Amino acid sequence: MATATTESISVNLINALDDRGLRRTSARAAVTSRIEQISDAFTAEQLCRELPGVGRATVYRTIRHLVDAGALCKLPILDGAPKYSIARVEHHHHTICSRCGAVGEFRHSTVERVMRSLGKEIDGDIVGHRMEIFITCNSCLAASRSGESGG
Amino acid sequence: MATATTESISVNLINALDDRGLRRTSARAAVTSRIEQISDAFTAEQLCRELPGVGRATVYRTIRHLVDAGALCKLPILDGAPKYSIARVEHHHHTICSRCGAVGEFRHSTVERVMRSLGKEIDGDIVGHRMEIFITCNSCLAASRSGESGG
DNA sequence: ATGCTAATTGATACTTGATATCAATTGATA
DNA sequence: TATCAATTGATATCAAGTATCAATTAGCAT
Ligand SMILES: [Zn+2]
Ligand SMILES: [Zn+2]
Ligand SMILES: [Zn+2]
Ligand SMILES: [Zn+2]
Numbered sequence: 001m002a003t004a005t006t007e008s009i010s011v012n013l014i015n016a017l018d019d020r021g022l023r024r025t026s027a028r029a030a031v032t033s034r035i036e037q038i039s040d041a042f043t044a045e046q047l048c049r050e051l052p053g054v055g056r057a058t059v060y061r062t063i064r065h066l067v068d069a070g071a072l073c074k075l076p077i078l079d080g081a082p083k084y085s086i087a088r089v090e091h092h093h094h095t096i097c098s099r100c101g102a103v104g105e106f107r108h109s110t111v112e113r114v115m116r117s118l119g120k121e122i123d124g125d126i127v128g129h130r131m132e133i134f135i136t137c138n139s140c141l142a143a144s145r146s147g148e149s150g151g
Numbered sequence: 152m153a154t155a156t157t158e159s160i161s162v163n164l165i166n167a168l169d170d171r172g173l174r175r176t177s178a179r180a181a182v183t184s185r186i187e188q189i190s191d192a193f194t195a196e197q198l199c200r201e202l203p204g205v206g207r208a209t210v211y212r213t214i215r216h217l218v219d220a221g222a223l224c225k226l227p228i229l230d231g232a233p234k235y236s237i238a239r240v241e242h243h244h245h246t247i248c249s250r251c252g253a254v255g256e257f258r259h260s261t262v263e264r265v266m267r268s269l270g271k272e273i274d275g276d277i278v279g280h281r282m283e284i285f286i287t288c289n290s291c292l293a294a295s296r297s298g299e300s301g302g
Numbered sequence: 303a304t305g306c307t308a309a310t311t312g313a314t315a316c317t318t319g320a321t322a323t324c325a326a327t328t329g330a331t332a
Numbered sequence: 333t334a335t336c337a338a339t340t341g342a343t344a345t346c347a348a349g350t351a352t353c354a355a356t357t358a359g360c361a362t
Contacts, residue, residue, distance in 0.1 A: 023309060023358050045348070055312035057196070058348065076227035081348060098278055106273060114265050122257060124286035127249055131282045133266070135275035174329055174338060196319070206341035211320065232319060 013086075016071035017062075027054050031062040041075060041085040041103035075103065075132070093130070097137035106133070164237075167222035168213075178205050182213040192226060192234035192254035226254065226283070244281070248288035257284070 013032035014024065022028070034051055035042070048059050063084060064071040075094055085094070085103055093111070094116045095104040111131070119126050137145075164183035165175065174178070185202055186193070199210050214235060219221040226234045226245055236245070236254055244262070246255040262282070270277050287295075 025310065025358070027311065043348095057313085057350080058311060061310090074229055076229050078225055078227050078233065082229065095273055095275070098276065104261065104274070106269075108269060108272065110265055110270070114261055117256075118259060118262070118284065121259065122246055122284060122286065123255070124246070124248065124288040125292060126284055126286050128285040129283065130285070132280065133269065133273060133277055134279040134281070135277050137275040141276060176329070176339065178340065194319095208321080208342090209340060210341090 002090075013066060016069040017065055020065060020069055020087055024064060027058045030054050032066070035066075035072070035084075035086065041083040043081045045081060050143055053129055064097055076130075077101075093132065095133045095135050095137075096129055098134050099136055099140040102137050102139075164217060164222055167220040168216055171216060171220055173216060178209045179213050181205050182210055183217070186217075186223075186237065192236040194232045194234055195234060228252075244287075245285065246284045246286050248291055249285045250287055250291040252283075253288050253290075255288075 001018075013035060013072065014029060017032070018024070019027055030051055031054060035046065044060055045061055047063070048054075048056050051059060056093065067074050067084070071087060072084045072124075073087045073092075073094075075085065075096075077083055077096075083103060085105070089107055091106045091112070092105045095106060096102070100131065115126075115129050159215075163262065164186060165180065168179055168183070169175065181202055182205060185198060185217045195211055195214055198214070199205075199207050202210060214223065218225050218235070222238060223235045224243075226236065226247075227238075228234055228247075234252075234254060236256070239256065241264070243256045243258045246257060247253070266277075266280050267288060
């Protein structure tokens, strides 16, 4: 009888592993529950640092399982390690703040419709797509306004 | 009086470096002219292999200059080194064959219009975007058709 | 509950991609 | 041609991530 709040999200990530026939281990519980506590996107190395009790290999392996299960999305960062974030809806895209790196999610039906319509103009079979919007996030905008030279 | 075919492209990449106030050196000439001979996208390591006479550091540095100059685009590959391709038009996106990795370019005004319209629905200021379409390219489609089990 | 066995773990070594260092070289200009 | 800052590239180092494999453990059968 799952009563749901913070706990239930935790169960979800572990469930994603269950569903793949993977065993419930304390290492996997530590990784998944830590991921759920992080609100922003994170890197693998960051998780390793925050979970010194779990081996690097296990952190990387668990992340890979979660990505394979579709529970995490892996977000390429051009000048650094990929970031991961919980996939809360099936298909979505990301916003990335160019200044602070904060990651957000969005879904937009028009975008999807246009992407589908591209099939006619592109050679080969479309099998998927990826899209990132680079932004200056509100908190970075606020920070730069208050820090302006005009005092 | 630039008469233009293959040669003229070569001049362009070197020019991109000139325009940044960088010196013309034989190493840079080797790197830029090799890049122009490659029709597909390439990785930095691939260039190093193909230019054993040029030091790794110089290959990486020259690529970075070209990217900074906007003459090359850097394309994130989730499970490997980024690929580079000559930026033939100002703003464009890429197709990537999931099977063989072949990279293509496209531009589509509707896509750009939709991206612009997203501003209203996204928190913060949009400063750019990136998009990749994953495909199975025609040659991979042909290969899989001829290699089918019914053969 | 106990034992069995395959799955899992994690320390270590390694691979790959890329950057920092810095003495030697070279391009541009006077 | 002399000068000197820019450039080069061998080397060391760093960073991200994977392979190995002996030790441990989860899940199941009894
Ligand atoms: Zn920000
Ligand atoms: Zn989409
Ligand atoms: Zn292909
Ligand atoms: Zn665009």
